Amino acid sequence: MSVDSETTCNHKHQCHHCNSDGTCMDDESCISLVPIFNHLEPAQMDEIMSLIRSLKFKRGENLYSPGDPANTLYIVSEGKIKIYRLSESGKEQLIRFLRPGDFTGELALFSDTVHEAYAEAIEDTSVCTITRSEFNELLLKYPSISLKVLSEFSHRLEQSEKQTTRFATERVETRIALFLIECLDRDSKSQIVELPMSMRDLASYLGTTPESISRKLTEIEEVGLIEQISNKKIKILDLDGLLNV
Amino acid sequence: MSVDSETTCNHKHQCHHCNSDGTCMDDESCISLVPIFNHLEPAQMDEIMSLIRSLKFKRGENLYSPGDPANTLYIVSEGKIKIYRLSESGKEQLIRFLRPGDFTGELALFSDTVHEAYAEAIEDTSVCTITRSEFNELLLKYPSISLKVLSEFSHRLEQSEKQTTRFATERVETRIALFLIECLDRDSKSQIVELPMSMRDLASYLGTTPESISRKLTEIEEVGLIEQISNKKIKILDLDGLLNV
DNA sequence: TGCGAAAATTGATTTGCGTCAAGGAAATCA
DNA sequence: TGATTTCCTTGACGCAAATCAATTTTCGCA
Structure with a gap:
């Protein structure tokens, strides 16, 4: 789900300040970058843009940790993020890396719980965030977003179950x-x-x-x-x- | 997500032929049983009902196997289903059991792929099915269904990742x-x-x-x-x- | 109720792999 | 560029758990 310079900024809408490597520096890029949003009409993207808040994390900082309330969707616009878990006995297990265009916020976005994993910026990273309630409203208003998220989730689930089976056998x-x-x-x-x-x-x-x-x-x-x-x-x-x- | 006699048939809409053990024998029960649908208005449930097709599987039969095109959502109305995978080296791993009210169809419902797991009826089972295209239309028409499915998926994903970490560590x-x-x-x-x-x-x-x-x-x-x-x-x-x- | 098959237990043995420790390579920083 | 740290590799060892095999128990069905 990462993005190269061919596929970035290819919608009709304006997209300023794109870098040579294909990543865009402005907030707007978060929306046009991600598959869950970039199929929408420009006007709809503008609407979503008005909801997002841009955050920066320095290398080593955590976006969230286990126990944190999970009420935010994070969309990576620049940098690299490591998602990992600590097992009951304290050993670390790497789940995945997030690159520009990927998102996290996980399950907790749809059920009112807390995070169980760590999300750590392993490079200086900038992300766009949307709160859960606003994201839920978006999903109700633009059902096609849900289909994209469902597609992504089901793919992750498949991967995760496959991984589980491999570990088990x-x-x-x-x-x-x-x-x-x-x-x-x-x-x-x-x-x-x-x-x-x-x-x-x-x-x-x-x-x-x-x-x-x-x-x-x-x-x-x-x-x-x-x-x-x-x-x-x-x-x-x-x-x-x-x-x- | 299984259902007991207290919680079955408790919506205002008619629900005929319920058994003493709480399971309903008619097609309609599939809809009123499952969390992803039972929050809808009666009229909407009727609409969905018109889309479903009821199928029965005898103990030992497979609903699907790896390689089958995944274009159907299955909702269990009676019986018990075992979801399992075979690893690359041929060993079996149990993923989960499905009871009345649970559904399967997995990722494949949202991306055009084939199944990777087995779904086997381990008791005589009856299921309600909806095709992918019809289910997608439902999701677009009633966005609240998507939220329910997202909630279920994210929960499964969390469980699966936790399980993966346990196996790994x-x-x-x-x-x-x-x-x-x-x-x-x-x-x-x-x-x-x-x-x-x-x-x-x-x-x-x-x-x-x-x-x-x-x-x-x-x-x-x-x-x-x-x-x-x-x-x-x-x-x-x-x-x-x-x-x- | 009793028989046969399947499931669960127990024991003996093997083995895959984690742990600990040390040496070498590579990356990072001044 | 050289020095220090981190990462990777290699060896020796021990242990957890799989495998193989033999009972024993449980359960489904006649």
Whole structure:
């Protein structure tokens, strides 16, 4: 759901101050950026714009933490945000990263509860926010927004359930192999995967340790399925083989 | 989201042929049963009723399987349905059970994809179905339905992510303890938990084996945190202790 | 009520992987 | 650019939990 310079600012409406890298600096960009809003008419976007409030977070600051009341929708306009959870026993698990165009606020937006996860800005970040009550009114007024949000939620749910099943049933080696394959699907141009995060984060995301990731990658390399080109780059040599790890 | 005899058929609209156990046999019951619809006006429910088609599945039949196009919303009116997945390596993982009032159709309802899970009737079951296109029209016409579905989805997503984190970070013993506590929250009247499924299913749900469940329960009993009254009944003796397992 | 099948328990064994510890590579900052 | 910190890798070890196998218990059905 991230946005590149081709797809940014392509609606008829005015969109000032776009940067060369495709991100827009003004508040308005939040609306035109995100799939849940950018299908609307310019006039409707203007209306939504009047509701949003722009906030900035410095690297390291939390947008929300567990226990915080969840009454705000956050739309990322610049920067990078890490969503993670602490388990009952205190271990951290990475859920996802948010890039410009992504949103968070989660369930709590629709039921009156508190957050259970952390949202931490890992770069200096600016977000657009809408309160729950205003967002609910928007959903009632423009039902097509709901369909977009439902689509996004159902996709996340599918992903999450798939991840759950993998944790419940697959070995670490298999989880790593499947992750590589999914990275390849996204890039898909070459056979080379660029790992989108550090080993530490990847370990947290896959429910294992950096040590195990390192070891398993070496093992997979030794049987000829991949080649570790550099720290972050991995060449897939045998896709079918990987699928059967 | 299951429904008992107190809460069934309590709207002003007519609702014929209700059974003593609270389930209704006629098509209409599907609509009045489910939280996503039962807040509507009687006239609106009638309109929806005209769209639904009632289907019956015998015990063991699948409502859908992975690869099936997902273009139908299923609302359970009678019976019990098991949603489960097969991992890439072929192991089964239980996702959830559906009881009267619950619905499925998942993500696929909002993005044009195929199912990834199995939905199997484990009792003789009757469901009400609506096609995707008709359901989408309903959502656009009655935006309040979207809010209900969003609320349900976000709740499921929260649950799923919590489960993912547990699998990723907690030991089997802890997962079992947390499961018992959540069962207690639902019953909550006494300190006695009635396991809602077989050991086999529980193992599948918790990402472990029946052997491990059996062993761990015995261990937890030996340190005095619980008492195994019978096969399916467990008495919680020390809730705080369980939380720290 | 009793039989047979399925489910649950218990034991013995194996193994995957986390933990701890140390050395090397890479990134960050002045 | 060099120094310091953080990250990654490799090795040795221990443990949690899966697997395999054999009873025992429970439950569905005749």
